[in-house]
Amino acid sequence: MTLSKTALFNLTTTLLLLAGQAFAAVHDVREGDSIQAAVEAAQPGDTILVHPGIYRETVYVDKDDITLRGVVVEGEWPNLEGDKQLNDAILYSGNGFTVEWFKITHYKGNAIMGQAGNNFSIRNNWIVDTGVYGIFPEFGENGLIENNVLSGIEDAAIYVGMCDYIDVRNNRVFENVAGIEIENSRHALVEGNIAHDNTGGILVFITPGLPIKTSYDAIVRRNTVINNNTPNFAIPGSLVSTIPAGTGIIVNSGDDVVIEDNIITGNNTAGIIVTSQDFATGVAGDPASDPNPDRVQILDNVMFNNGGDPATEVKALMLTQFSTTGPDILAYKGAAEAERESCVSRKSAYRTYGLEEWGDCTSPTVRAADAVGSAPALAGTTRDVTTKMLPEPATPRVITVDANGAKLVYQGICAGCHTYNIRMIGPPVMAIKAQYGDDATAIAQYIAAPEKKRPDFPTMPPQDHLSEDMRLEVAKYMLGLNK
Amino acid sequence: MRILLVILLYWAQGSASADTFELSPFCPPALRLDDAGRCTLHSQYQAYGSLYDKGVGGLKTGLPPVRDGFTPQQIDLGRLLFFDPLLSRDGSVACSSCHDPALGFSDGRARSVGVQGTPVQRSAPSLWNVAFLERLLWDGSKQTLEEQLQGPLYAPNEMGGDPQTLLTTLQDNANYRHLFATAFDDQPLALNQVYTALAAFESSLISLNSRYDLYAHGVHSALTANEKEGLNVFRSFVARCAECHTPPLFTNQQIAVLGVPEAEGRPLDPGAAATTGDASQRGGFRVPSLRNIALTAPYMHAGNFASLRETAAFYTGGRGHAVPEGEELNLHWHIWDPQLSDRELDRLVDFLMTLTDQAFLPEIPLALPSGLPPARGPGVATGGSHALNIHTAPTAQQKALP
Numbered sequence: 001m002t003l004s005k006t007a008l009f010n011l012t013t014t015l016l017l018l019a020g021q022a023f024a025a026v027h028d029v030r031e032g033d034s035i036q037a038a039v040e041a042a043q044p045g046d047t048i049l050v051h052p053g054i055y056r057e058t059v060y061v062d063k064d065d066i067t068l069r070g071v072v073v074e075g076e077w078p079n080l081e082g083d084k085q086l087n088d089a090i091l092y093s094g095n096g097f098t099v100e101w102f103k104i105t106h107y108k109g110n111a112i113m114g115q116a117g118n119n120f121s122i123r124n125n126w127i128v129d130t131g132v133y134g135i136f137p138e139f140g141e142n143g144l145i146e147n148n149v150l151s152g153i154e155d156a157a158i159y160v161g162m163c164d165y166i167d168v169r170n171n172r173v174f175e176n177v178a179g180i181e182i183e184n185s186r187h188a189l190v191e192g193n194i195a196h197d198n199t200g201g202i203l204v205f206i207t208p209g210l211p212i213k214t215s216y217d218a219i220v221r222r223n224t225v226i227n228n229n230t231p232n233f234a235i236p237g238s239l240v241s242t243i244p245a246g247t248g249i250i251v252n253s254g255d256d257v258v259i260e261d262n263i264i265t266g267n268n269t270a271g272i273i274v275t276s277q278d279f280a281t282g283v284a285g286d287p288a289s290d291p292n293p294d295r296v297q298i299l300d301n302v303m304f305n306n307g308g309d310p311a312t313e314v315k316a317l318m319l320t321q322f323s324t325t326g327p328d329i330l331a332y333k334g335a336a337e338a339e340r341e342s343c344v345s346r347k348s349a350y351r352t353y354g355l356e357e358w359g360d361c362t363s364p365t366v367r368a369a370d371a372v373g374s375a376p377a378l379a380g381t382t383r384d385v386t387t388k389m390l391p392e393p394a395t396p397r398v399i400t401v402d403a404n405g406a407k408l409v410y411q412g413i414c415a416g417c418h419t420y421n422i423r424m425i426g427p428p429v430m431a432i433k434a435q436y437g438d439d440a441t442a443i444a445q446y447i448a449a450p451e452k453k454r455p456d457f458p459t460m461p462p463q464d465h466l467s468e469d470m471r472l473e474v475a476k477y478m479l480g481l482n483k
Numbered sequence: 484m485r486i487l488l489v490i491l492l493y494w495a496q497g498s499a500s501a502d503t504f505e506l507s508p509f510c511p512p513a514l515r516l517d518d519a520g521r522c523t524l525h526s527q528y529q530a531y532g533s534l535y536d537k538g539v540g541g542l543k544t545g546l547p548p549v550r551d552g553f554t555p556q557q558i559d560l561g562r563l564l565f566f567d568p569l570l571s572r573d574g575s576v577a578c579s580s581c582h583d584p585a586l587g588f589s590d591g592r593a594r595s596v597g598v599q600g601t602p603v604q605r606s607a608p609s610l611w612n613v614a615f616l617e618r619l620l621w622d623g624s625k626q627t628l629e630e631q632l633q634g635p636l637y638a639p640n641e642m643g644g645d646p647q648t649l650l651t652t653l654q655d656n657a658n659y660r661h662l663f664a665t666a667f668d669d670q671p672l673a674l675n676q677v678y679t680a681l682a683a684f685e686s687s688l689i690s691l692n693s694r695y696d697l698y699a700h701g702v703h704s705a706l707t708a709n710e711k712e713g714l715n716v717f718r719s720f721v722a723r724c725a726e727c728h729t730p731p732l733f734t735n736q737q738i739a740v741l742g743v744p745e746a747e748g749r750p751l752d753p754g755a756a757a758t759t760g761d762a763s764q765r766g767g768f769r770v771p772s773l774r775n776i777a778l779t780a781p782y783m784h785a786g787n788f789a790s791l792r793e794t795a796a797f798y799t800g801g802r803g804h805a806v807p808e809g810e811e812l813n814l815h816w817h818i819w820d821p822q823l824s825d826r827e828l829d830r831l832v833d834f835l836m837t838l839t840d841q842a843f844l845p846e847i848p849l850a851l852p853s854g855l856p857p858a859r860g861p862g863v864a865t866g867g868s869h870a871l872n873i874h875t876a877p878t879a880q881q882k883a884l885p
Contacts, residue, residue, distance in 0.1 A: 040703075060715055062542055062703065087719035093541040109720035115730075116533075116540030132720050139533075139540040164534060209815070211539045211735040237802050239816050284740050284813040285763040397531040397543040399700065407515075411525035412692055415512040416842030422509070465702035483516065 035059045035068070035080075042066055044094075050102070052076035056083065061092040064396075070101030070125075077126065082107030089130065092117045095397065100124045110136050111150075114143075118394035123147050132235075133159045134176070137166070139212075141394040146170055154233060155240050156181035156203070160188060162212045165390045168193065177234045178203050178243065179225075182254070184210050188218040189388040199232045200243040201225040201267065206253035207239060208277060208286030216255035219382050220262065225249055227266040229309075239283070244269045244311030246326065251293050251335075253277050258382055260299035260363075264306065269314050270326045271306035271350075272298060274342065276334030292334040296342040299381065300363040303328040303350055317353060327353040399470075406473035409466065414474065417460070420481055427457055429481050436479065443475035444468065504563070504658050504852050506556040506665050513689035513843040514551060514558075521552045524614070526691050527700050528731055538615065539729040541718075542699040546691075546731055550614040550628070553683035556666040561684025562845055563662065564677060569652060569853035570636060572598050572643030576858055578635070578681065581607040583860025584844050587778030588688065590860040593746060593786030597641035604752070606786035611775045614686035615732055621784045623738050623769035624758035628682035629675075650674050658852030684845070690774050691731070693840035699731065706837060713834025716827045722798070723817045724831070733773035733838065739815045740767040743797065744805035746787045751807055754784070766812045777836045791832045799823040 024045040027038040031053025038048045044065040051071045055078060061068070068090070070078040080089040080102055087109040090099055097114070098121040104111040111130035112122055114137040121144045127134045129152035137143055138161040146169045150157035156178040160166050163185045170192045173179035179195035181203040182188045188204075195201035202225060206215045225248040234241035243250065246269030251257050253276055264271040277283075277291035307326025310318060314326050329344065331354035343361035344352075364380045377384035399405040417426035436443055448471060450460035463471060510522035517523050531545045538547025553561075564570060566579045581595040582588040588610035594602035605621045613619065618626055625631035635641040636649070653659045654672050663672045666680060697705035698714075706714065718725040729735040738755045743766075745751060756765040768784050776782075781789050788794040797805070801820045806812055823831075848857050859865050 058715055058719075060711075062698075063701075087716065087721040091715060091718060093543065095543075113718075113720055114541075115718055115725065116542070116544045136720065139544070141534065162534065162539075209737050209739065211537050211729070211737060212535055235819055237814060237816055237819060282813055283763070283816070284738065284767050285759075285761040286737075287759070287761075395532055399527050399530040405530065408525050408527045408529060411513070411515055412527045412696075415515075416692060419509065419512055424512070465697060465705070 029055075031055070039063070039066065039068075044096075050078040052078050054079050054081050056081050056086065058086055058088055059090045061090070061094050061097055064094040065096035066092075066094060067098040068100075068102070069098070070103075072101055077101070077103035079103040079105060080107075080111075081105050082130065084108060087131075088113055091115070092120070095119050095394070097121075098123075102126070104128070104130055107131050110134070112136065114138060114140050116140065118142050120144070121146075125149075127157070128152050132238075133157070134173075135159070136161060137163055139163065141165055142390045143167075144169070144389060148172075151175045153177065154235060155238055157198070159183065160185050162210060163188075165388055165394075167191070167387050167389050173201075174198060175230060177230075177232055178240045179228070181205060181240070182215065182218050183207055184212050184215050186214060186217050187388045189385070190218065190220045190223065192222045194224045194226075195228060196224070196226045197230050198228045199230050199234075199245045200240070200247035200250055201228040201264075202249045203240075203243070204249075204251045204254035204257050205239075206277070206289060206291075208283055208289035208291075210289075213286075213289050214255070215253065216257075217388070218254060218256070219258045219260065219385060219388070220249060221258070221260045221382060223262045225262055225264045225267065225271075229266070229268045237282075242282070244314060246270070246307075246309065246311060247273055248306060249273070250275065251296055253289075253291055253293050254296075255290075255294040256296075257293070258297045258299060259301060260297075260382055262301045264301055264303045264328070266308070267306045268309040268326065269307065269311045270330045270353075271303045271328040272301075273330045273332065274298075274335040275330075275332040278333055292337075292340060293342070294340050296335070296340070297361050298329060298342075298344040299361065300345050307351065321353065323351075325351075327351045329353070329355060331355050331358065401467065401469045401473055403473065403477060405470065406477040409470065409474050410477050413463070414478065418478070420483055425458065426460060427454060429478055433479055438479055440472055440475035440479055443478065444471035447471055447475070503850075504662055506662055507559040508555050510555045511558060511687040511843060511845060513687060516555065520554055522555055522558060522687070524549050524551045524689065526689075527696075528691065538732060539735050541730055543701075544731050547615045547617065547736070550682070550686045553679070553686065554666065557680050557683040558687050559684075560662050560666040561680035561682070563848055563852055564681055565684050566848050566857035567851045567853050568855045568858045569656070569851070570642060570644060570649060570677075572645075572648075574853075574855055576642055578632075578642075578858075580858045580860060581635075581641075582610050583863050584847065585863045586860045587611065587775045589779040591780065592861060593781050595641075596861075597635075597638070598643040599640045601640065603638075603640050605784045606781065608771060609775060609779045610685050610688050611690045612732060612772055613688065616734075616772075617736050618769055621768050622755045622758050624755070628685050629678040632678060632681050632685075646674055649677070653677065656852060662852060687843075687845070689843050690840045692842050693774070693838050695834075695837040696731075696840070698837075707833075709830055709833045710837050713830035713832070713837075716823070716831050717834050721821045722823055722827070722831065723819075723821070724798075726817050727770045727815075728773050733776075734770045737770055738764055738767040739770050739817075740764065740812050741797075741818055742766060742803050742806040742812055742814050743768075743783045743785065744787065745785050749785065751810060752784060763813045766806075766810070773835060774838050775840065777839050778841075791835050792828060795823075795828050795831045795835075799828070 027048045029050045047067040089104045090112045095118045100123040103126045107130040110133045111127040116139040118141040123146045125148045127150040132155045134150040134157040136159045140163045142165045148171045153176040157173040157176040158180045165187045168190045172194045174197045177199045179198040179201045183205040248264045248267035248271040250273040310326030328350035329352045336354035338357035343359035345363045448464040452459040514522035531543045533545040568574045568577045581590045589607045595607040619631040694705045755767040782794040
């Protein structure tokens with residue numbers, strides 16, 4: 001039997017396609033199973049389906065492109081339960097991580113915490129009383145936090161810390177100390193969220209003393225920020241413990257923040273507070289951190305019934321204006337100065353404090369035609385900005401299986417024992433070349449499972465953690481050395 | 484035959500004449516010679532980025548900018564200077580007295596001891612990975628190695644020298660004249676060359692190949708179950724260690740006010756506030772890297788925690804529990820009361836032990852251009868690198884294989 005060339009080609013193509021898809025597997029986890037065990041078994045591209053039930057564990061995902069998806073059946077959710085014993089429900093560091101449809105309750109640290117995971121999606125989760133934070137991506141680039149419901153968090157329910165290119169959309173946050181906090185982050189869109197009955201609804205902060213010093217380019221738009229009057233129950237010493245109850249939106253030192261088309265009502269201290277770092281005291285100074293909020297634009301927002309029962313320090317300020325109620329908008333100390341270049345639309349529509357030196361950035365009237373998807377950008381609004389996420393995913397973090405990657409691996413690992421012409425822990429490369437010639441394959445095989453060869457040298461530790469292809473590249477790199 | 488024997492003995496002793504000392508033309512193994520004749524770092528971490536090049540993040544995060552690009556000769560000259568007590572006022576101590584390779588480039592003491600024989604203000608920080616640090620010393624007051632190292636060189640209670648005497652001493656030494664000329668293109672011997680060479684050597688002390696690093700690069704079998712549990716405690720927002728001891732260097736390089744106790748009877752160390760004049764930084768210190776931390780007990784600026792376990796337990800003692808009466812410190816917000824269990828503290832220590840990697844330990848010189856014995860830390864046997872009995876780097880002093 002012979003195959004025609006065409007058939008062979010087709011077969012090969014099919015096999016190649018299959019090989020490409022074979023890695024995307026689905027792992028089912030049911031009550032009584034370990035989610036972490038499924039993570040261990042998963043390969044990049046795989047999906048882990050977690051069925052309804054109680055799961056008491058900390059799940060950590062140090063791989064790329066893993067999807068952790070809850071399966072909700074007739075109102076029964078998979079529930080990660082911390083019993084106030086476990087620290088975090090989910091920790092991730094891999095790129096391309098997706099977590100959705102989980103109920104997460106009673107952890108001590110976080111529901112979902114990311115450390116330098118890029119291209120993440122955190123959607124449709126139901127999070128109650130998970131300790132310090134609910135959703136906390138840190139050092140992440142390009143991510144989506146959408147349609148989550150969070151309550152009972154003693155710091156920020158959604159805390160975007162030292163991240164870039166993040167959308168926080170359509171979440172509901174209530175009965176937390178802080179609803180949504182954008183801290184030392186850039187390029188954030190906070191849109192369409194409902195923040196109610198927190199101590200403070202939405203925060204854009206620069207915190208001094210962090211390694212990434214800036215917070216700029218945030219749009220806070222179309223959120224409903226109402227009745228954020230819950231007494232502050234933060235841990236003493238934490239930064240949010242200084243937020244006065246009754247704060248709708250607070251910009252502390254963040255730059256280039258646009259606050260637009262929000263509904264901000266019933267917040268008893270103030271609807272919007274814009275302040276420099278001297279608002280919160282008790283933090284060690286950081287000369288590399290700019291304390292002032294620059295170029296804040298407060299465009300059209302619907303605000304009323306704010307300031308009904310202001311916190312002590314705001315009440316004292318307002319008394320200087322012979323008022324006992326708080327303002328819709330408060331610019332405090334450095335934030336009030338003209339050199340900040342901040343502006344407000346329809347200033348006379350609001351009760352304000354400290355806006356005397358702010359500029360005017362009156363918004364245009366928006367008509368139906370302006371709101372159509374294909375409408376051109378409308379000057380004076382941010383309507384044309386639909387996302388702050390990146391058009392392409394952030395750069396993959398891969399040690400490439402080629403000469404470049406081999407050089408890094410050789411220098412990082414092999415060079416600790418081998419040098420070109422001098423005896424170290426292992427024999428010199430010159431001696432290895434003399435033995436192997438140009439047979440890189442033999443070296444690649446040997447280093448996966450070394451055995452004692454030279455009586456005067458210790459046995460080499462196995463390097464089978466490197467793929468066969470990478471071992472070959474490293475062997476080729478080594479044989480190519482000439483100094 | 485007898486003549487040959489004499490020659491061999493003479494060769495083995497080394498150090499007697501200028502031509503005995505030659506500088507290595509090879510980079511230390513952490514670094515690779517580039518086409519311009521400079522030693523540059525290559526690490527798997529360079530395959531990863533980091534936000535704003537800050538070198539802080541998680542497992543697969545790039546390093547902060549590295550100080551490299553010195554020549555092999557400058558690095559090797561720095562190695563000789565580093566161990567040479569000639570650099571101190573009375574020839575009694577060298578850099579290596581307080582930064583001994585066998586002691587994690589520290590000295591095992593709570594507070595270091597200089598030429599005066601009495602303890603200095605603080606403990607000796609490790610020098611592993613100083614090539615990545617943007618601020619140095621416990622108070623973070625120096626930005627470059629060259630700037631920093633002049634402190635101990637000339638402080639009366641550390642090495643006690645003075646610039647003019649040091650320069651004259653080196654100029655009067657035929658070996659050093661020859662070596663400096665080799666390392667610095669026959670320029671006249673100058674103090675800046677001393678600083679450059681020492682900075683070059685210190686920058687070559689790279690430790691990025693621990694079992695933790697294997698895990699970070701994706702080899703999950705590199706850590707045991709207990710160690711992974713420790714990693715998760717470490718990066719959890721309950722213990723919060725990783726918030727300041729941030730991978731991949733395990734420091735965010737910031738000043739933090741922790742409220743660490745002083746040794747019995749010692750006044751509060753004002754830390755960064757003493758050099759910046761910013762009272763809000765009182766008691767603030769540079770967050771140290773935790774790489775090779777298992778090798779550098781005792782811990783903290785005051786050196787009064789004997790073990791990693793004891794140090795970890797400080798963080799669960801309650802916010803401000805060791806702050807003296809009457810002190811109002813601006814304690815860092817991450818200092819709180821995480822109520823870590825004994826098991827969690829044990830796992831944290833397990834994890835910290837995985838950060839040890841000394842594969843790129845430099846060789847201790849067998850002999851020095853001054854003819855003085857290489858200075859070693861307290862309790863470390865004198866002699867060449869074989870006393871270490873662990874990995875050593877090659878130099879031209881070693882006999883090259885045919």
